[in-house]
Amino acid sequence: MPLSFIxxxxxxxxxxxxxxxxxxxxxxxxxxxxxxxxxxxxxxGGRFATRWLSPGRGASQREGARLEGGRVKAPVGIAKAYEAxxxxxxxxxxxxxxxxxSALPWAVQFALCEIWSAGDAAFNQLPALxxxxxxxxxxxxxxxxxxxxxxxxxxxxWTGALGMTEPQAGSDLGLLxxxxxPHDDHYMIVGQKVxxxxxxxxxxxxxxxxxxxxxxxxxxxxxGISLFAVPLRRADAAGVAGDLNHVxxxxxxxxxxxxxxxxxxxxxxxxxxxxxxxxxxxxxxGLACMFSMLNITRLATAVQGVGLAExxxxxxxxxxxHRVQGKPVTGGAASIPIIGHPDVQRMLLTMRTLIAGARxxxxxxxxxxxxxxxxxxxxQRTVAKARLELxxxxxxxWCSARSVEVTAMAIQVHGGAGxxxxxxxxxxxxxxxxxxxxxxxxGIQALDFGRRKVLRDQGQALRELIVELHGQFxxxxxxxxxxxxxxxxxxxxxxxxxxxxxxxxxxxxAQPSTAAAAASDFLDFAGTLIAALLLAREAEPGGRQANAExxxxxxxxxxxxxxxxxxxxxxxxxxxxxxxxxxxxD
Numbered sequence: 001m002p003l004s005f006i007x008x009x010x011x012x013x014x015x016x017x018x019x020x021x022x023x024x025x026x027x028x029x030x031x032x033x034x035x036x037x038x039x040x041x042x043x044x045g046g047r048f049a050t051r052w053l054s055p056g057r058g059a060s061q062r063e064g065a066r067l068e069g070g071r072v073k074a075p076v077g078i079a080k081a082y083e084a085x086x087x088x089x090x091x092x093x094x095x096x097x098x099x100x101x102s103a104l105p106w107a108v109q110f111a112l113c114e115i116w117s118a119g120d121a122a123f124n125q126l127p128a129l130x131x132x133x134x135x136x137x138x139x140x141x142x143x144x145x146x147x148x149x150x151x152x153x154x155x156x157x158w159t160g161a162l163g164m165t166e167p168q169a170g171s172d173l174g175l176l177x178x179x180x181x182p183h184d185d186h187y188m189i190v191g192q193k194v195x196x197x198x199x200x201x202x203x204x205x206x207x208x209x210x211x212x213x214x215x216x217x218x219x220x221x222x223x224g225i226s227l228f229a230v231p232l233r234r235a236d237a238a239g240v241a242g243d244l245n246h247v248x249x250x251x252x253x254x255x256x257x258x259x260x261x262x263x264x265x266x267x268x269x270x271x272x273x274x275x276x277x278x279x280x281x282x283x284x285x286g287l288a289c290m291f292s293m294l295n296i297t298r299l300a301t302a303v304q305g306v307g308l309a310e311x312x313x314x315x316x317x318x319x320x321x322h323r324v325q326g327k328p329v330t331g332g333a334a335s336i337p338i339i340g341h342p343d344v345q346r347m348l349l350t351m352r353t354l355i356a357g358a359r360x361x362x363x364x365x366x367x368x369x370x371x372x373x374x375x376x377x378x379x380q381r382t383v384a385k386a387r388l389e390l391x392x393x394x395x396x397x398w399c400s401a402r403s404v405e406v407t408a409m410a411i412q413v414h415g416g417a418g419x420x421x422x423x424x425x426x427x428x429x430x431x432x433x434x435x436x437x438x439x440x441x442x443g444i445q446a447l448d449f450g451r452r453k454v455l456r457d458q459g460q461a462l463r464e465l466i467v468e469l470h471g472q473f474x475x476x477x478x479x480x481x482x483x484x485x486x487x488x489x490x491x492x493x494x495x496x497x498x499x500x501x502x503x504x505x506x507x508x509x510a511q512p513s514t515a516a517a518a519a520s521d522f523l524d525f526a527g528t529l530i531a532a533l534l535l536a537r538e539a540e541p542g543g544r545q546a547n548a549e550x551x552x553x554x555x556x557x558x559x560x561x562x563x564x565x566x567x568x569x570x571x572x573x574x575x576x577x578x579x580x581x582x583x584x585x586d
Contacts, residue, residue, distance in 0.1 A: 005054040005118060007046030008310055011359070012111045013039050014550075018537045019360045020367035025105040028374035038108055041093075045112040048088065052081040053119030057260075058424055060120065065201070065262035067252050072200040072262045078123055082203040085156060091127055092154030095134055099146075100154040106296075107366040110303050114359070117307025121431045122260035124307070125197050126159055128300035132293035133160025133210055137229070140281040140289045144237045145229065149208065152239040159204045162297070163193035163211035163230070163266060164290070171444055173212060173287065174221035180213040180228055181274060188274025189213055189230050192250070192267050199264030200232060200249045206241040207232040210293075211268060211277060212286050219284065227286035228277035230268060246275040257430030295369060295388060298396040298439045302362040305403030305435040306355060312410035312428040313351045319414055319423075320344050338413075346560075347413055351406045353557045356538070357531030358399040364534050365391040386461040390453045391530070393445035397520075398527030400435030401442060407432045446519035449526070455508050459501040462526075469533035470494050476536060482551055483536065489558035490532050493565050497529055500572055511576075518575035525568040532562050 016022040017035065026032055033041070056077030063075040074082070085091070094109040095101025109131070116124040130153055137150045152158040169175035178191025189211055193199075200207055209230045218224030233241040246269050253263040268275040281289035320339035328336055338344045368391060371384035407429040411418035418425045436442040454462055470491070477487035504522055507515035535557055538550035 005050060005311055005314060007042070007049055007115045007118070009039070009042045009046050009115075011356070012042055012114065012363075014538060014540065015356075015359050015363050016107060016111060018539050018550075019534050020105075020107045020363040022105070022107065025107060025367060025370045025374075028105075028370065028376075029103050032103055038104075041104070041108065042111060042115070044088075045090070045115050048084070048090070049115050049119030052077075052084050053116060053123055056081070057120040057122075058427075060122065060260035061427060062259075064259040065252060067249060067262075070248055071202065072249055072252070072264065074201045074203055074262070075260050078120070078260050079201075079203050081120070081123055082126065082156075082201075085127070089155075091130060091156035092134070094131070095138070095154045099138070100151045105367070105370045107363050107370055110299060110362060110366045113300060113303045114307045114310070117304045118311040119307075120260065121304050121308055122258045124304060125258070125261050126201075126203075127156075128304065129162060129197060129297065130156075130158075130160040131300065132162070132296040133208055135296050136210055136227070136280060136289060136293040139292050140227070141229065142278070145278065148237045148239045149229070149231075149235065152206070153208065157204060158206040158208055158231075158239070158241075159198060159201070161196050161199045161207055161209045161264075163196055163199075163209045163268070165193060165195045167192065167194055171440060173225060176212055176214070176225065178211065178213040178268065179274075180215050180226060180277060180279075182215075183274070183276075187213075187215075187228060187277045187279060188269065189228055189277040190269035190274045192265065194265050195253070196264045196266045198262055199266045201262060205233075206235060206239075209247065209266070209268075210280070210290070212290065213277070215283055222287055224284055225286040226283050227280045227289040229280055230275050230277040234276060246270045246273055255434075257427065257433060294439070295392050298392050298445075299362055299365055299369070301435055301439045302358070302365075302395040302399035305400040305432060306358045306362060308428050308432045308435075309351070309355050309358065309403045309406035312407040312425060312432075313348070313355060315423075315425050315428075316351065316410040316413040317348055319417070319425075320348060323414075323417075325415075344413060347409050349556050350560060351409055353535075353553050353561060354402045354406055356553050357528075357535055357557060357561070358402050360534035360538070361391070361527065361531045362395045362399055364530075365395045383461075383464075386457075387465055390449070390462055390465065393449040393453065394523060394527045394530065396439065397436070397442040397445040397449075397523055398531070400432070400438070401524075403432040403435050404429065442523075443520055446523040447516060449523050450504050450515060450519045451508055451512075454501065455505055458505055462501060463498060466494055466497060466529070466533070469530070469536075473533055473536040480547075482547075483554070486536070486551075486554045486558040489562060490529075490536070493529050493532075493562060496565070496569055497525060500525060500569060503572070507575075513579045514575050517578035518572040521568040521571040521575070525565050525572070528562060528565050528568070532557055 060075035060077040092101035093104045094106045134153045166176050180187040211228045211230045232247050234245045235241045250265040323338050324335050325338050368384040368388035375381045417423050477483045535554045
C-alpha cells in the first residue's frame with residue numbers, strides 16, 4: 001500500500017536559502033516575514049498536505065470529478081480539502097496585502113505548491129491556475145475589477161480557469177474562433193474551449209475564466225486576439241455572484257491521470273445569447289496580457305512535476321527499504337532488502353538528484369520573478385526579467401520531463417508491485433505524463449527558448465547567467481577543496497554549451513529546420529547544465545563541516561546525470577539527419 005508522505009520542508013528551506021536567496025527576497029518587503037517565519041509556513045503547509053491531501057489522494061482518484069446536471073462535482077475529499085484550504089487562507093500568500101494577500105515571495109508560494117502537488121497534484125491545480133488568473137487581473141484588469149473581483153480570488157472564494165485551447169486550435173492560437181461582441185459596457189462571448197482544468201466545481205462560489213476571443217474586425221492570426229474575464233456566474237462590481245452566465249460544461253475529458261480534477265469542454269454563450277465578459281488590457285493585445293501570467297502557470301507545471309517526483313521517490317525509497325528479495329552481490333546466504341542492491345541504489349540516487357536539480361531550477365526561476373518585480377535597483381530588475389524569460393521554458397520542460405523519468409523509475413523499483421493499482425505508484429506516472437504537454441508542449445517550449453529567448457540577444461543574457469553561476473562554483477571549489485572534483489566535471493560543459501549557443505543562433509538564421517530539429521536537445525543541455533551549476537550553491541546551515549549531503553548530491557549529479565549532455569550535444573550537432581530523414585515519416 002502507499003506509504004505516508006513526509007513533506008520535504010528541510011530540503012525546500014535549504015534550496016530557498018542557498019539557491020533562491022530567500023533572505024534577499026524577504027528583504028524586499030520591510031514589513032514581511034523572516035526566514036524562521038518561512039520555515040513555520042512550510043511546516044504548516046506540510047501539515048495541510050498530510051492531513052487533507054495525501055491520505056485521501058487514492059480515494060479521490062478513484063471517485064474522480066464527475067458531471068451531474070450540467071455542473072461539476074468534485075470528489076468528496078477534494079471538496080473538504082478545498083474548504084480547509086480557503087479557511088486557512090492559503091490561496092493569496094504571494095499577493096499584495098491591500099488585496100488580502102500575505103505578500104510572501106513567489107518562491108515561497110511555489111515551494112508550498114510543491115508540497116501540495118506531492119500531496120495531491122489534482123488538488124494543487126486549483127490554486128496554481130488561480131494564481132495565474134490573479135496575476136493577470138492585478139496587471140491588466142480595470143480598477144473596479146481589481147477592487148471587487150480580485151479579492152474574491154485572493155481569499156479563495158472564487159477560483160480561476162484558462163480558456164485558451166479550442167477543438168480546432170490547439171497550440172496554434174491564431175486559429176481560434178471564439179467571438180466577443182461589444183454590448184453596453186462589456187462584451188458577449190460566444191465559442192467553445194477545451195482542456196479547461198477546473199472550469200467548474202462545487203467548492204467555490206464562482207469560477208472566473210480568462211478567455212481568448214476575437215473582436216469584430218480584428219486582424220487575422222494572433223494579432224487579433226483579445227483577453228476577457230468571463231465569470232461562470234454573473235457578478236456585480238463588488239463580486240457578489242448571481243445566476244449562471246450562459247457558461248456551461250458540455251463534458252469532462254476521460255484522462256489517464258489526474259482523475260480528481262475536472263478537465264472541461266466549456267461552452268460560452270447559448271441559444272444565440274453570449275456570456276458576459278470584460279476586456280482585460282488593450283484590444284487585440286490578448287496574448288501579451290496572457291503572457292504576463294504564463295510565467296506563473298508554466299513554472300507551476302514545473303513545480304507539479306517536482307512534487308509528483310518527490311512523492312514517487314519517497315514511496316520507492318520506503319518500498320526498497322522493506323522489500324526483502326535477493327542475495328547480496330558480494331555474497332551471503334540471507335536475502336536482503338532490495339535497497340542493498342547496487343542497481344536499486346543507482347535508481348534511487350538518480351531519482352533523488354534529479355529532484356534536487358529540478359527543485360533548484362524552478363526555485364531559482366521563481367526568485368527571478370520576485371526580483372524582477374521588487375528589487376529596488378532597476379538594472380537588477382531588468383536582468384532578473386531577462387533571466388525569468390529564459391528560464392521559464394527551461395524549467396517547465398526540464399522539470400516536467402524529469403518528473404516522468406522519476407515516476408517511471410519508481411515503478412521499476414517496485415518491480416511487479418509497481419504495475420498493480422494497489423501500491424498506487426503507477427498513478428504518479430499517470431499524473432506526471434501531462435506535464436510535458438501542459439501549458440505548451442515541451443517541444444514548443446524548446447522552440448521558444450532557442451528561437452525567441454536566446455536568439456533575440458544572440459545568447460548574451462544566457463551567457464551572462466552561465467558565467468555568473470560558473471564563477472560562483474569556481475570560487476566555492478577554490479575555497480572548499482572537496483568541491484573541486486565536481487567543479488572539474490562541470491567546467492568543460494560550460495565551454496561546450498557556449499559553442500552550442502553560437503551554433504543554434506547561426507542555424508536559426510540560415511538553417512531554421514535544422515535548428516528546430518535540435519531545439520529540444522539544446523534545451524535539455526541547458527536545463528541539465530544550469531541544474532548542475534545551481535546544485536553547487538547548496539549548503540547545509542553550519543558551514544563547511546555540514547555539507548556532506550549537498551556535496552554527495554552534487555558529485556552524483558556531476559558523475560551520473562551531467563554526462564547526458566554529451567548525448568544532447570551530439571544530437572544537436574547531428575540534427576541535420578532529422579531533416580534529411582524526414583521523408584520517412586511524411
